[in-house]
Amino acid sequence: MDLSLNNIHHFYGDVEILSGINFEIKSGEIVCIIGPSGCGKSTLLRFLGGLERPSSGEVLQIGSPPEACLNPLTYIFQDFALLPWRTVEGNISLALEDHRIPKQEIERIIDNVLGRTKLTDFRSALPRQLSGGMKQRVAIARALCVNPAVLLMDEPLSALDSQTRELLMDDLVDLWTRERFTACYVTHNLAEAVRLGHKIVVLSRRPGKIREIVSIDTPLADRKNDLVKLEQQQNHLWNLMREEALAADMELNDV
Amino acid sequence: MSDSITHTQTNTSTRLARPVPFRGGGFRIGTVPWLSPFVFVGLILFWYWGSSSGFIHPLVLPSPGESLQAFINLAQSGMLWKHVSASVQRLVIGWTSGTILGISIGLAIALSSLARATFAPLVAAIMPVPKIALLPLFVIWFGIGEGSKVATILFGVFFPTVIATYGAVDNVDRSLIRMGQSFGLSWSSIVRKIIFPGALPAILSGFRISASIAIILLVAAEMIGAEFGIGAYVLLAGSLMATDQLIAGVAVLSLLGLTVSFLIGRAERYFLRWRT
Known part of the structure; x- marks a missing residue:
């Protein structure tokens, strides 16, 4: 089962949170969403699982989930x-x-x-x-x-200390290598994104737009062995996000 | 790096060294065993000494011996059991029905916008009315017998329970409810398995308040047209100026209160054993 986001726009009151989001989550791949704080990445994840509705645009399920699937869109939350x-x-x-x-x-x-x-x-x-x-x-x-059919993970490792995060990241890589699950993984941690993502969607600051979609072809299990490449990819992401993060940090939070 | 370390070491040997003053104490309540029984025994001893030395006039307060004697008489005559059982029965019926009604209406107010719009203003309007003031009305509505007494307790218990319940439900962690929805749980499953257990701690602490209100109203209600009951016994003793019996009655009430609070403590420990 694939998921597809079509032209998602979202407003809280007058404030535009997300603007024109289009991407697909293909069966068997992990799509990471990264972006500065407040860019609407968690909101986007709630749209994906039907916990919230976007102001306009739609989230489509393409194909039907496997027979044995009890809850096709299942969340893993930051606060457990x-x-x-x-x-x-x-x-x-x-x-x-x-x-x-x-x-x-x-x-x-x-x-x-x-x-x-x-x-x-x-x-x-x-x-x-x-x-x-x-x-x-x-x-x-x-x-x-x-x-x-699709795991929706909302910063699942953000509440953990860095050693535990490392251990759980390895576990997730093992799990994916064995079971090839499909997932959408929201995080603000670039290291997690380059370790776990087949596709990384970089959002801009509010209103969140897609800045770039980065694909990483290295198999998940091999990524740890090529730290230089990992570092390069992380740097590339950071360059994309740096100014956005800086600007987002300066914004007043009154929405 | 190593230079600076040896440097500081030589410094400490020449200068005055003293331990860093501790400032982190206080603000932590510990348990002091045996003190509370001592307070009780000490107060009774003082009372005993006051009565026997004439410092406390027998008209002001009877001696502990007399009060104990009055209690023993009450127990030997078999009336103690009659009074206590009549009171406990009213208390149990009134409190249980008030609590069941209160929790149901409280849950309804918390879970349905329609019920909230209907009941919340009503509750707010009737809550501050002292239920004792309504007792004469209850006597007319429910009769001079058990009905009016149970109704007084029921009403007194109902309102704080409603408030405690809907406050408790409003405070249940939203992320747990969202989790339930994300797994596709039914509405009733979310209420039974997530909302109710999540609200239980606050509901149980509401029980402490409602139980003490119930005991106060019990005595007040028994002062009107009751043959048996601790309240009736205390009222009779008061009007006969039998202060020793009055003290004995008050002691029974206090014991009743202690028992109730012990039972609620037990219930909390059982139902909330998942907490630290």
């Missing part, structure tokens, strides 16, 4: 959004409970996703007992349990 009163297992089963799946099947799915995210030993832990990285792993497990 785990229910603090449910255990790891309970948080994952939350996403399955409304689908009338037999108990044993739910058990099997939970076992499976816990294994894939290396969480098997933490099955009955409460969120408050887990570190930030573990919490985000649980959120990833919860997202995987519904067999998403």
